[in-house]
Amino acid sequence: MDLPSLRKKPTYAVLLSALQALEVKPNSWNKSTAAESSLVSDEAVVQRFLMSIIASDLEWIPESTDIGGEFLTALEQKELLVDLASRRVAERCGRSAMPEMTRTWVIPASSNLPEIKFDIREPPLTGDNLGLKTWGTSYVIAKKLENFGIQYLDHFFTKSIVSRSGTSKRSLQSGAKVLELGAGTGLVGIAAGAVWGAEVFLTDLLDIADNLLFNVEKNAPTVGEFGGHISCGVLDWREPNQALEIVPVKKFSILLAADPLYDDDHPALLANVVEKFLQDDEGSRALIAIPIRDNATRALSEKLSNLMAENGFLVDCSGEEICQDDWEASNGPEVKLLWTFWKRTIISKSTTEN
Ligand SMILES: C[S@@+](CC[C@H](N)C(=O)[O-])C[C@H]1O[C@@H](n2cnc3c(N)ncnc32)[C@H](O)[C@@H]1O
CATH class of the missing domain: 3.40.50.150 (Vaccinia Virus protein VP39)
Structure with missing residues (x-):
């Protein structure tokens, strides 16, 4: 899987889908889904991608976006993306960094x-x-x-x-x-x-x-x-x-x-x-x-x-x-x-x- 480049100003939906695909699922939870977490083999690239989302102000995201009939403001979209990126970083830091x-x-x-x-x-x-x-x-x-x-x-x-x-x-x-x-x-x-x-x-x-x-x-x-x-x-x-x-x-x-x-x-x-x-x-x-x-x-x-x-x-x-x-x-x-x-x-x- 190729991760979207922030230089190309990807949409909210594109970033959301990349962040969802990067979820690290635990082994003993379900073996078959654990394999899905290795879509990107180079973890350094993943970490850079995640940190760049957290650090960016994502200024190209429009004031309002229709997400399946629900309108999200620019701030709401940014918060959701940053929350998800932070969670993905936490997953990669070990269980002790995971939230409940x-x-x-x-x-x-x-x-x-x-x-x-x-x-x-x-x-x-x-x-x-x-x-x-x-x-x-x-x-x-x-x-x-x-x-x-x-x-x-x-x-x-x-x-x-x-x-x-x-x-x-x-x-x-x-x-x-x-x-x-x-x-x-x-x-x-x-x-x-x-x-x-x-x-x-x-x-x-x-x-x-x-x-x-x-x-x-x-x-x-x-x-x-x-x-x-x-x-x-x-x-x-x-x-x-x-x-x-x-x-x-x-x-x-x-x-x-x-x-x-x-x-x-x-x-x-x-x-x-x-x-x-x-x-x-x-x-x-x-x-x-x-x-x-x-x-x-x-x-x-x-x-x-x-x-x-x-x-x-x-x-x-x-x-x-x-x-x-x-x-x-x-x-x-x-x-x-x-x-x-x-x-x-x-x-x-x-x-x-x-
Ligand atoms: C490695 S965990 C295993 C937990 C659980 N049995 C499992 O397999 O998921 C070890 C457990 O032993 C408990 N434990 C350690 N010392 C104890 C003590 N003095 N009295 C009672 N439980 C203790 C810990 O609180 C912990 O829940």
Whole structure:
């Protein structure tokens, strides 16, 4: 695609269409549309074009233009173009420069379920609030949940319920509750609610809680259509006892944690929280998914595995996927994603006697 030259005084419509074509769409959003963002291969040319629009007074734009029956003043046209150019620059600067946005995540239809869409809000990233972004791991895991339910959690499912389409659907037994740790924007827990027809409690740090609540409320009707229920609250791994007052049950049958390790203290904190909140029985499972971005995350992952083993947990099953984060300088590298279902080996005496 050739970008219009400002020297030739292009019209509002020409500039608008060029700016729309330059949108950078994230990888995990939709692979096929990501390719559209590379219409112009030389990013330096794109950056110059965008900055020239922002810097120009676009004085050739007429006082009033009819845009599909709507009249825009010259000022309105210039503001729209400069806003869009600024957004395109922000997209190219990395996710942290992006304004708030809502992204639609699609779980493709299967033989048992229709396509399910979730709208997930991401505020602008501030500081190190990583939970305000939806990470590649969570989308990979969300798409695998149905299969995980059939293969590794079958003992928790009732045979079927009637879904909105009138077809039968597997559903998690009402007694089997799900807890998500470090839910971030909530994609995995919300998807589990719908795909498994499950009651899910999503948790994260206090700073992340408002946005998580927004996404839970926004997607609760969709989850409800599939027989599930979602709610959320604060569970800081450093102070797990404080969460005891707000969690719906003290022990959960299934724990979920996607991309939870990035600090040295995370493996010990997470292993402790899993020990505290996972039901004391043979059937309960903790699904932990870790993207191995570098040697540091590999070391954190190994540390977690050792601590889980020390706490009396065993790998029930595990596997690998490929995931990719977006909004890095030019889309993040593909990384290996390790997922593991942990189960207890030592069941406490009080539980076995009950
Ligand atoms: C890389 S993000 C992953 C978020 C989400 N699971 C996803 O995959 O999109 C790590 C998450 O762990 C959360 N987290 C970090 N430390 C935590 C702690 N002490 N207690 C609870 N959550 C924590 C962060 O707030 C963040 O939401």
